[in-house]
Amino acid sequence: MGEELFPRDARALGPGAVHVPDWLGSEAQRELVEACRGWARPPAGLRVVRTPGGGTMTARQVGLGWHWFPYGYARSAVDGDGAPVKPLPEWLAALGRTAVGAARAAAGSTGAGSGDAHGDPYGDEYTYDYDIALINLYDGDARMGMHRDGDEKSGAPVVSLSLGDTCVFRFGNPLTRTKPYTDVELRSGDLVVFGGASRLAYHGVPRVLPGTAPPGLGLTGRLNITLRVSGLVDGGPPGDSGVVEDDPQ
Template identity: 85%
Template sequence: MGDELFPREAAALGPGAVHVPDWLGIAEQRELVEACRGWARPPAGLRVVRTPGGGTMTARQVGLGWHWFPYGYARSVVDGDGAPVKPMPPWLAELGRRAVGAARSAVAGNGDAYGDEHAYDYDIALINFYDGDARMGMHRDSDEKSGAPVVSLSLGDTCVFRFGNPHTRTKPYTDVELRSGDLVVFGGASRLAYHGVPRVHPGTAPRDLGLTGRLNITLRVSGFTDDGAPGASGVVEDEPQ
């Protein structure tokens, strides 16, 4: 942000995991917020996600390209209105490739496991909306066949992002503050690392963004075809109090 005493610097969160502060400028953030408003409208719009155990996620979600449900993917909103999922825009897939390149160059040596970002066909976008009380428990993005890096973009309110390891939901993990415009990319040895959002700080979004709450856009490469969207073992649950 422009009023920082000391500018925030890019940092490694783990092997192949990079945090790039202030990657998106305010104009690009506004464009993404407006796009999210369109994607959130029905059909196949923003919904409450219900887990098999009968609980609900406090962050509401909408998907593009493929629809995620616990714990797999489909081409329609099988746990909602049944409508076909909205398409993944090519410009958003290109933004994902550009993000991987930015993360590679931001921290020397930490992006070596990413491979060639130009070869990645980002075909999934999961958009989560967090109000002030929402959070996300520790989970792994493990319902895809591809090992391509995951791209995470933050818009709106600041949150605490907890980034762990591929083996356990518990420590060791690192807590980092994600603000509007921040980028996180994780791949390689950290592709299946557990991560979550234990808290959101309400009222911290940029005043000129026009957004109350937090949006997180997560871009992924599925690695499967129309008739090959498997379920998987990753479980997303709200973190206990």
């Protein structure tokens, strides 16, 4: 934020995981918010996600490229209106690759790439074909429990972009939902990338801070755009649901 005495520095959240504050400028944030408004409209628009146990997620979600449902992906909104999923635009996939490059640059000063048994946790970002965008909308009471992004068949780094209200982001480890974990404040425009040894780390959002979005953004609540490489192929012919399921993580 412009009124702060000291800028926020990039921070390692784990091996292969880095937080880059203020990565998106104000204009880029506004453009993404406007794009999200279009993607959230039906068909295959913003929906409440229902869990296998009968509960519901408090953050609402829309997918691009592939539609996520617990615990798999499909080419249509199989747990919504059944419409074909909206495509992921190439400019958004390119933004994901640029984000991985920014994470690599930041990792040199944070130690995020050190001690990683997977080698370079970020790899060659130019080879990553980001084909999934999961967009979550949080209101002031929404939360996200500790979970792993484990339904993909690719180990490419996950790219997470924050817009709107500030949240507390909890980043843990690949073995357990409990400690050790790190809590970090994510503000509008912040970037988090995690790959390598942290690709399957548990993470969540225990708290959103209502009313903290930049005044000029025109957004109430928090938007999180998560970009992933699926490593999946369609499960059926054109017009089929293309369902690909995996075991629960």
